[in-house]
Amino acid sequence: MHKGARKGLLAVITTAIAGLGIAPLAQAQTNDEIRIGEINSYKIFPAFLEPYKNGMLLAAEQANQDGGINGRKLTIITRDDAGNQGNAIKEAQALISRDKVHALTGGFLSNIGLALADFAAHKKVFYLASEPLTDKLVWADGNDYTYRLRASTYMQVAMLVPEAVKLNKKRWALVYPNYEYGQSAVATFKTLMKQAQPDVEFVADQATPLNKVDAGSVIQALGDARPDAIFNVLFGPDITKFVRAGTTRKFFETIPVVSLLTGEPEYLDTLGADTPKGWIVTGYPWQFIDTPEHKAFIDAYQKRFNDYPRLGSIVGYMAIKSLAEGFRKAGTTDTQALTKAFSGLEVVSPFGPISYRPQDHQSTLGAYVGKLDVKDGRGIMTDIKYVDGATVQPDDAQVAKMRPAK
Template sequence: MHTPRRLVLASAYAAVAVTVSLASIPAFAQNVVKIGEINSYKAQAAFLEPYKKGMELAVEEVNAAGGVNGKKLEVITRDDNANPGDAVRIAEELIAREHIDVLMGSFLSNTGLALTDFAKQKKFFYLAAEPLTDKIVWQNGNKYTYRLRPSTYMQVAMLVPEAAKLKKKRWAIVYPNYEYGQSSAATFKKLLKEVQPDVEFVAEQAPPLGKVDAGSVVQALADARPDAIFNALFAADLAKFVREGNTRGLFEKTSVVSVLTGEPEYMDPLKDEAPNGWIVTGYPWATIATPEHKAFLAAYQARYKDYPRLGSVVGYSAVKSIAAGIRKAGSTDTEKLAAAFKGLPVDTPFGKITYRAQDNQSTMGAFVGKTKNEGGKGVMVDYSYLDGAKFQPSDAEVKQLRPAD
């Protein structure tokens, strides 16, 4: 028996029609929610490898509990090569080829700003997990972009009261010469001057990110003979700065206030060179006694046989935030999700946080304390957790800084 040619053609057309139809179905309708995650994995491995583990743990927990509105989460990661142009190109590809539902990630402030603009232009939801620049939620802010971590302004504002207590008049400043570092320095000078009008800034060093000439930087600071130093260097730049400063005795009689240094990602590599008595923001994972953190710590250690870094908390909390937002919105539709995130409460290892309706910034806080070299390893002591909601400009100031959505 021969099948009529018309029937063969009809069957072929039907098969093509079914294929096209299935290809056009959004990921959300196919029992999976695709999160496109872009980050500088090769360039900032110390932070982002633990971050990736935190994401994985959160996805496993969400999916084990039935997913979000009955849909399983899937994270598709890509490396942006620490390049803003690459980040935008990859975002385009994730939407066009992988049909992602939401965008998340970035570490460096410049890549975060590029994706913030992308979200605005494409009207696509983006959660900036880690980049700290204030511009993401203020000057360059838009209705489609939210940010998880406490911003540059917030972390510096947490350190300024401790800096003022030192009653030091002559300050030197060192920071990486890109958006985060520039913003850190400017905010520190502004806020410290407000509470201590007689303060003097006697030296300022701004080496390129990842290319610090530690010897010349330390010598320039020493020549200025400051009473105290504000530092915003991190990662390998920080390690070189600390090593050279220890060698030349820069820190022996000079107080140091430092953003990020208390994070284990940056403290652990210093080993027995870890400084004593620096006032820092960080993450004292081993001694946080809250129920939320104990539960997270136990789950993380059971899963990875390792201790968490701050990146682990950020990655975990970012995925939990996306899940909470989609659950509230009942959809991955960008407009609905952007609206759902306003005032959204999320449970994290640091307790409950809220995404502020004023500027799309979360109220996640940070730990502020002092460094201590304990048995050849740096730890944080005398610390307290500061609620991010308490370290923000007034709503009136935010309104002036942020364009209308």
């Protein structure tokens, strides 16, 4: 798209949604606004991030009801990083210097989240990492200015390991995208499985390029390794290709699979009738959660968007709701005050109450564990249980060893 056409398109988008509290470009900047800069890979992962944007919008509208936050309107300015660390930092710099935002949030890929966290530390700006899952974000590379909302790779793997141990399988194969998130998840799985089942063996590591999996070759390599079970960390388009390649070869009919994230509607919607029955997964079974907090959220979401929520909807909603509560508690937009307010901050989520841990800045938002099945041609989760994030964390002594001293 040439430069003039791009400017015209951005003007149309800005006009269309400027009144909704979310804007891709900076709006009038006044002292009665609290401005949040949000950066994400919208063009690359739309299945997750379009519902995520809806969740942000709903939370912003709710925050702006009845006078806003301490009398100030909450405004979100969004930027697309195109899945590139350099772009993410460039956009973050523009949000701080030109748009004068008071805090940053967002990030989908773990490597981008780490880059934004490092930027936040150097620029002394508050950053709430909404989606990146890598453990380094709050441990090895943790800093005073970065907090994380979503359950980390360690937490979600720790939710699945007890179920993996129950399978009583010795020889495991590992399939994962070959970047920070996948590497972190597999390292944690190996460590926790060895602790729980000392005789476990890892007979194959299939590390694939992100969004470029050669699914047929991966299935062939797994077959050659003859594992008793598989731990999968692929997501997005890669998980669809992997499942369909394995199903075509009838590979999954006799081998159990434990899989991170695959129970999220973003991926089940795409898999449809091809959803692999019996896989043990983490996910979001929105149809079957009957808590009061979730009922209130889903009613508001469906009324606003005439659609059902995805996991992205929860993450976007809670990122903005957390920031709104943080600014309320701080009573100011000052970065140091906001950082202090987030330490121990308590927020009510659609999954129930959560808090942000002072010792590592990780929230206690949990996830659902269950098994995959197919109903009416759609993938669903069955035998679900919610695992509170506070129950799958290392103890404070371990955290102190992993997180650099302040």
